[in-house]
């Protein structure tokens with residue numbers, strides 16, 4: 001069976017959003033939306049994995065099941081907070097009644113990070129949605145603490161737009177509404193998975209049916225950041241800068257880890273409304289490699305967590321004043337390339353019989369083309385780039401680049417100038433070719449093949 005080697009997937013079944021990523025009692029925990037009984041989305045459970053280093057993961061039993069009166073039709077996404085050594089989870093309980101899907105905010109807690117007890121009632125009921133907002137689109141609580149009080153952000157729909165609602169509490173059980181926080185609306189119809197990191201001054205959120213922007217943001221469902229300040233007394237967020245988080249095809253529902261020193265983010269490496277070729281392998285959906293995030297001059301800077309200790313073999317390339325093609329091989333690797341004074345740069349990865357994925361510089365953009373990558377992926381996007389398998393990332397300096405490509409069996413995560421481009425790629429197992437076609441000065445490349453002593457997906 002073909003599996004990812006180090007990205008979080010389900011053993012079998014469907015996964016989507018990462019939920020409540022948190023550092024708790026010395027280990028990193030990630031929960032995720034999980035349907036264990038089929039490769040299709042269904043009544044949501046919370047799957048659970050744990051790690052010492054954010055790279056290799058161990059499976060733990062399902063943390064939440066949709067089996068109680070407050071969440072009998074689904075335990076939707078949520079976040080975690082650690083308070084006096086106890087791990088609390090706030091999540092959305094879904095209950096279908098008379099053909100309507102009511103969403104309410106629920107609480108569960110654990111003292112060992114493995115077994116969770118649910119509070120028997122929702123802590124914010126569907127009837128506590130403020131005037132004009134929908135109790136059927138009222139989900140994905142983000143909980144945090146500031147100056148001795150707890151706060152919760154919840155996404156909710158108002159007509160054809162949506163906002164992020166702020167509630168406050170002294171005990172995580174009784175909550176009071178403060179306000180709808182966004183200073184201007186998002187471009188889409190429904191915000192999902194809002195997440196606020198006070199230290200970084202960053203709000204991230206996903207947005208369904210968002211307006212495309214130029215050629216850089218073409219995913220119908222996309223993920224955005226807003227750098228800014230959140231006034232919890234007034235319930236108002238003020239945006240300083242904003243943008244999309246990732247330029248690739250497959251990045252949604254990003255979340256920050258709670259309780260970490262550095263800001264660490266993880267997302268669903270997949271997208272709604274697309275076919276998912278690995279369903280035939282018995283699983284659907286995977287999460288990104290966690291990445292560190294900072295903000296500088298209004299720009300989001302991302303870098304992947306360190307993989308160096310898992311490099312088993314290294315190929316080093318060092319060429320001065322080079323024009324031609326450099327060939328290598330690999331399937332699961334970290335590739336770092338620096339090149340200066342570029343006239344031409346094209347990288348082929350996952351190259352095999354009649355298939356390849358290309359990454360090249362064109363008109364100031366780093367372009368990914370997965371149209372010849374192997375199994376076809378068809379999405380809901382009908383623009384010319386999406387139909388041609390293309391995603392583009394703007395470069396500040398397209399003549400001198402420093403690129404990192406992280407390749408797992410079915411995915412590519414590309415980092416350049418602190419920006420990221422993430423996409424699934426379903427190439428054949430023996431499509432292992434790497435080719436650097438370049439005309440540039442000082443090409444330095446390092447291909448580090450990755451091997452993991454313990455594999456989550458073996």
Ligand code: FRU
Pocket residue numbers: 016017033044076077092139140192193252253
């Ligand atoms: C985002 C989302 C969330 C919801 C969850 C359901 O991908 O739609 O809004 O909680 O997935 O699985």
